[in-house]
Amino acid sequence: MSPPLRLVLCAVLVSCTSLWSACAPSNELAPPGESPDTPNEGACQVDQDCPAPGLFFCDTVTSRCLAACRTQEDCTSARRGQYRLSQCDTNPLGCRCDNNRCVEALCSADAECEGSGKVCRNGRCAQAPEASAVRACRVAPDYVVGRKGTSVRFSVLAVDAAGRAVMVPSGATWTAVDASVQGGGEGVSSSFVLSAATEEAQASVQARVGSATCTARVRVLGAVTPGRLRAVVTDEQTGRPLPGAVVVAADALGAVTASARTDASGVATLAEPTGAGSISVFHRDFDFLTVAYAGSGGLEEPRHLALPLRRNPTDRYGGYKGTFRNMPTGLDMHTGLAGLSWPDGVTDPSASLLMGPTRRVTFTTLGGQTREATVPAGAYVVLPGTTLKVTDVSAQGLAGVCDATLAGVENPEAEMALGACGTRTAWALGGDIPLKSLPLLSSETMDVGQLLAQTLPVLRTFSSSVVRDVGFRLKVTPGAGTGAPDFSDQSHFVEVDHDFAADQRMELAFPFAIRVPALPRYLGEWMDSVAVLGVARVPERGVVPLGMGMAVNTTPADPNTDQQAGLPGPGLVLVRMAPAHHGLEGSPYELIVTASSSAAENDTDAATTGLASSVLIHRTLEKLPFDPKGSTPLVVSRPFLPVPEGLRLEGRQLRLEPPPESPPLPAMTVLRAVFSNRAQHRWVVLMDVASAENGLRLPIPPASVEEPTGRFEDRTYAGDHTGSRSPLGLQALALRRMGRPEGAALALRGLLEADGVDLAQLGALTVAWSSLNPTSP
Structure with a gap:
């Protein structure tokens, strides 16, 4: 899972728990079901209160009688007799036994409906749309620049x-x-x-x-003149050419040997370097990019370089705002999280952009006390019996493509050139969290991993909502260059609501287990948590969350996650997902498996550690499995990449000097170093392991008439008054063609060549990556 999204999920669940703890007046908690004055057909306290023992059980979380089962046969009319379930009889797929209760079966791919002559749409077998x-x-993509x-x-x-x-x-x-x-x-x-x-x-x-x-x-x-190098510079999110970018070739000492400015078609041609060095691209509105380049002395050197750039993430902002409609109305906590899809699961956008502004809310507890809490912009939280009602949500998205159907856009190409519009998929996961499942906080501190693992199983009550095509405008961010961007004005956000009515929402109806490999080490300890994000990757829209899972590792001497209730052993993680729905059908499913370490959170001297994680991307799901007991878990066989440690910037030279105890990175690993200054303007450096260990010297940013100083800003510096260096993060990436383990491995050289498998597809080609990000400059 991308770290910013994991931070959002943690914030929402921690907020829910702390809000509930603040609302509880004493150890005498209000019951999570209906109040004593409210009649409740099917209400119960024990199984004996329900009809036909064996066919019903009392759910002590909701205090209601539910259809019980041990096997799928227990949900059939032949077994249930007068207590038959109509939804199981009328559904071509019948019902399934999920967590000892009968639930209507859903489909996740067209192949599951072939026998009925129908296709899978919105989780049901239905007639194919005409x-x-x-x-x-x-x-x-609607715009491509590529080599013959x-x-x-x-x-x-x-x-x-x-x-x-x-x-x-x-x-x-x-x-x-x-x-x-x-x-x-x-x-x-x-x-x-x-x-x-x-x-x-x-x-x-x-x-x-x-x-x-x-x-x-x-x-x-076409072909390139011998001895010349052609750089093709594009906007990563639109594919459009970037005119006016400065392309610089530098030698091993960082001295510039050739430079050129891209023309209207985003192309710059310059003399090809003869020795090892680097190629860099500078544009004030986009990430700076430097790539290690071996020069013409190497074998099969590319003559076309594809160099897509990502726009500065916080210079402009925009997105959508709305609410959750038709949410449950019982006495449990109604909550959820909303967002916009992001381009990929590797090159993470700004955390502040994804999370948006937090808000302070004041409310009255069950005991009549006035309390305050901080809630993320995308969080929906309502607790009946209190004045806690946070029903407006908002989400921000990255600039990208748009068309004339977006209100106020008369010239889409001009708007895209400014980074003033985008189109993403709005998503939300929402439902009830029974209050009995929320632990009371006994202190100001908590183990977030344990909290998530304890709370996430109740997501069986959650549903998914998506709106595939949401176009929005982006405007210049106040304070963008000061390090304190102001996202508070949402007057330009488009209005989009998430409808959780029964015929619009999609249940997280596919529980299954995945077996994760041995966890990687960081600072001599096994990592202590695993998060799994189930997504659909939609063309041009990006990654859309459809479900999740979480596990913890509380045994420092053990590389496996703890055994979860209902699963047969350790190392298994239970995941719940909704099928692709409402226009996402046919998009490939992916599981983003993130192992992370809390060492930085627990270190009293945070400067000595960093935020470490390692990620595997599983792309072999043709359809979603239904396996709530983990009898046949999905196996993620590829090992986690080691955490990339030991990157240093000395003067202008980047050098990787891993500690002796650090496991070595595979030779074909691509390293991605990212400087991010206080304006969140970034300088991205791509290297292979060999060039990083030898040291790569960064060129001095070239002259620029657009800049007040006459030169591009040096983003290796934070831009503050003390002249401090920018925080430096490092990612290690394993890349394969087709983004699958069976594809041929890709080294940095192959990733740069403009042959359709290049940097623009970085997220889709990555099968594993690890990162070490700073906690402070």
């Missing part, structure tokens, strides 16, 4: 007359519009080969769904 329902479509001979895969996103996402099983009819590309066919996606060089981008790939057509623009790059 192509005639589509009124508009979009090709993703490159294969590029395009996908289609379609909407109906009301603008709702619609997934047509047959997909689109794909056509090559001109001779610059070759390809075609049928389906939701199709590959084309860039076959003939063009001077500029032109509409070359067309998709037709019903009566709707959409195109992608393609520019095909």
Whole structure:
């Protein structure tokens, strides 16, 4: 899980627990079910209060009788007789036995509905949507710059007359519009080969769904003159070229040997370095990027470099705001978390941007006391019986693509060039947390890992809500350059509500266990927690959360997570997910498995440690399993990457000097170092292990007429009055073609070449990564 999102989840669950603890007037807690004055059909205290022992049980959390089961057969009408469950009889998939209760079975892929001649939509087997329902479509990516001979895969996103996402099983009819590309066919996606060089981008790939057509623009790059190097600089999130960026080649001592400015098509051509050194790109509105480069003395050196840049994350901000509608109305705590999809699970955006502004809320407890609490912007929290009602949520998103359907956008290309618009998927996970499951806090401190592990199992009551296509405007952030960005004005946020009505929400109906490998070490100890985020990766929209799981490791001498209740042994983590729904169908499922260490939180001298984590990305799920007892767990066989330790900046030289006890990183590991100054402007440096151990010297930022000082800012410095260095974080990445273990391993050299498998697909190509981020400058 990306660290910022994990921080948000921790904040919400900790907030819920601390809020409940603050609300409890004494050790005499209010019952979590209906109050004594409220009649409650099916209310119970013990199993004997329910009809037909064996067919019902008393849920002591909700104090209600629920349909009981030990096996799936216990949910059938043949077994239940007069207590048959209509929803199990009418559903083609029947019911399942989930945690000893009968629940309606859902589907997660079209293949599960093949016998009925239907497809899986919104978790149910239903008639396939007709192509005639589509009124508009979009090709993703819709703008490509690539080298001749490159294969590029395009996908289609379609909407109906009301603008709702619609997934047509047959997909689109794909056509090559001109001779610059070759390809075609049928389906939701199709590959084309860039076959003939063009001077500029032109509409070359067309998709037709019903009566709707959409195109992608393609520019095909020809050969490069021998002895010259061509750098293609683009906006990572839109694929559009970046004119005016300065590309610099430097030798091993950091001295500039060649430089050029990108033209209107984002291309700069310069003399190719003859020896080892670096290539850097500078643009004031985007991350600076430096890559280690071996020069023409190496074998099979690329002549085209793909150098996508990500926009400064907090210079502009925007997103959506709204509420949760049709939430439960019982006496339990109603809560949830909302957000916007992010580009990938590797290059994390700013934590402050994802979390947005926190808010102080004042409320009256069950005992009549006035209390205050801090709640994240995306959190929804309502506790009946108190005045605690935080019902407005908001979320921020990164700039990206948009079109003229977004209100106020007349020229989408101009807005995208400014970073003033974006389109993401709005998501929310919400439901009830029974008060009996929330522990009271006995002190100001708590073990967050234990708290999460104790609270997350109740997510069986949670549901998912998504709105696939949410376009929004971004405006200049007040205070963006001061280190204190002000996100409080949300007048430009688009209005989007999450509907949790029974026919709109999607239950986290797929519980299953995954077996994680031995946890990695940090500072001589095994890492102490594992978080699993279940997501769908949607073309052009990014990563959309659909569920989660959590486990802890409380035994320092043991590399496995503790055994969880209901699972057969240690090392297993229970996950709950909703199926892809409301236009996400067909998007691949992924599990992002994050092992992390609390060493920095427990260190009295935080400067000596850092925030350490190691992540595995599991991409082999064709459909979601249903296995609440963990009888046949998913196995994540790839080992965690070691934590990258020992990176130092001495003068202008970055050097990796890992401690002797640190496990070695594999030779083909790509290292990604990130400086982030107080304005959250970043300088990203990519190296392989060998160049990092030898040392890579950063060039001095070049001249720039746009900057007040006449030179690009040196982002290795924080930009404060004391001249301190910027915090420096480091990631180690294992990359494979197709983003799967069976794909060929990718080294840094292959990642830079503009052949369609490059830095723009970094998140999709990464199968494992680890990081060490600073807790202080």
